Amino acid sequence: MPELPEVETYRRFFAEHAAGRTVRSVDVLDPAIVRNETAPAVDLALRGHRFGEPRRHGKWLLCPASGPVLLVHFGMTGDLVWSRQEPERHRHDRLALVFDHGELRYRNMRKLGGVWLARDEAELKDLIGDLGPDALDVSRREFLDRLSRRRGGVKAALMDQRFVAGVGNLLADEVLWQARIHPRRRIDDLDAATRARLFRTLHRVLRVAVDEFDYLESRMGWLNHVRGEPGARCPRCRTPLSRVTFAGRTTYLCPSCQR
DNA sequence: TCAGTTGTTTATAT
């Protein structure tokens, strides 16, 4: 379930199991999941290398291995699995990093996303493309500055990875609902107080989310707690929520609270 | 059978 908070969870998981460990082999179980190299090339590049501390930028997990960097993107259905917790490989396990003490598997049912190998930091930048600042890392000043240069709808901006990196469909709805901003509101129409509220809310939602596993469902009083339930009502004012399609994505909002 | 799904890219239109 990967947006920024989930990928942060994967980063910690990778750090726990793979950082400081030497790769014995890379078993590519589905060659199509490696997007920019052949399966043997990935094995050859990483075998015998030791992983350092993983980093995260937006929804990308970046795993340096003394020289080459393994790039992991989770799409909609990606996951990491540690072999001690689940001994058998699953049919959606697409790649396994094999260590002496176990194996870390990249699972992805739908195969959106995948794994890339960068030979160095320069190649890494080319592969992840023109990403904006990480949504949890961006300063208020930079966020407001970027917002002032942006036109169009506010939800589209939040979800644009070149604007800020890490916010997806569910988080965008959550932030806008908490900040009481209609997702179709034009950025030009937002006054200074509303822009400041948007930043504060974005930051607060992300902070809570990265610290709380399963926040999407467990966080009482949040939009995502009731999202998708038939007849769902706004947790604040009890007005029935609207469900609309916006740029091909399902959007939930409260017609009473949000403008 | 049909609609829907937390992401990204591409083509096309505005």
Add this chain to the structure above:
DNA sequence: AATATAAACAACTG
């Protein structure tokens, strides 16, 4: 040049 939209990608689930 930016922004908006739909479709495609793939593999399910209800």
